[in-house]
Amino acid sequence: MVDGTQRKPTRIQRQKRELIREAALDVFSLHGFRGATLDQIAENAGLSKPNLLYYFESKEAIHAELLDRLLDTWLDPLRELDADGDPLTEIRGYIQRKLEAARDFPRESRLFANEIIQGAPRINAELAGPLRDLIQEKSVVLRRWMDEGRLAKTDPQHLIFAIWAVTQHYADFDVQVRAVLGSDDEARFHDAAATIEALFFKGLLPR
Structure with a gap:
């Protein structure tokens, strides 16, 4: 104030x-x-x-406060991935939480996307700090599951990026999604989860 x-x-x-x-x-x-x-x-x-x-x-003060609150919203779904859980169950839960965030916080998702598109001038330190640290922590978990033969081997960081890409689409491009589907029924998030899981799990099942 x-x-x-x-x-x-x-x-x-x-x-x-x-x-x-x-x-x-x-x-x-x-x-x-x-x-x-x-x-x-x-x-x-x-x-x-x-x-x-x-x-x-100032405008900057409002924007900074929104971004501070947003980062927790953005990171919390990944924080919940349990290193002691079943790999596919944990990844399924992460996908579902990300889609729930897309459903419940579309404005926050677009705020984050706008900041990233502009080069992240206001949150670059957080991206290179807490976000990077969390990705590294969860990548260790994913890599261990892969080494144990519980997941197919792939790059853990790019796996997380891929989940971000497909789930955030339903927030940032929701107008497009609803136009193509011809409906704004929230069942689209359930259908999206089933489709995404089918695509990812086929590639993640150990051979």
Whole structure:
């Protein structure tokens, strides 16, 4: 906040900040960081621009807070992959969690994609730090399963990238998916999971 105090925010202030974050998420996911303006965010939130600036000092401040929250949403599905579990069950669970994220957090997915397309200027340290560390950790698990003959041998990191690519499609290109299917029935996520599992598991079964 920019009111110069260290007092705990009131309930109304917390609600206003959340209202602004929600409005900004709509605007950023639609226009990207460069295309978004404070005027658009204020209008979407139903606030005046001066009122918005009482809670956030700049467009950059709002965007940074959204990205901070987004990274946990992005990493949590992979964190849940259990090294002691059955390999195919764990990979199936990961695919399902990623598709659930695509279903439940499409704006966040597009916000992340926009940031990456721009070269990740605001989260490059996190990508090279926590994200990279998590990928390396889970790659060790996948490689162990492969060495034990429980999965076909392939590159663990590129396996994770491939899962990202097919699951995030259902968030970033949802308009296209719904247009082709001619429906916005949420069963598309169940059908997607079944198809993706069939494709991946055929290649992952040990020979």
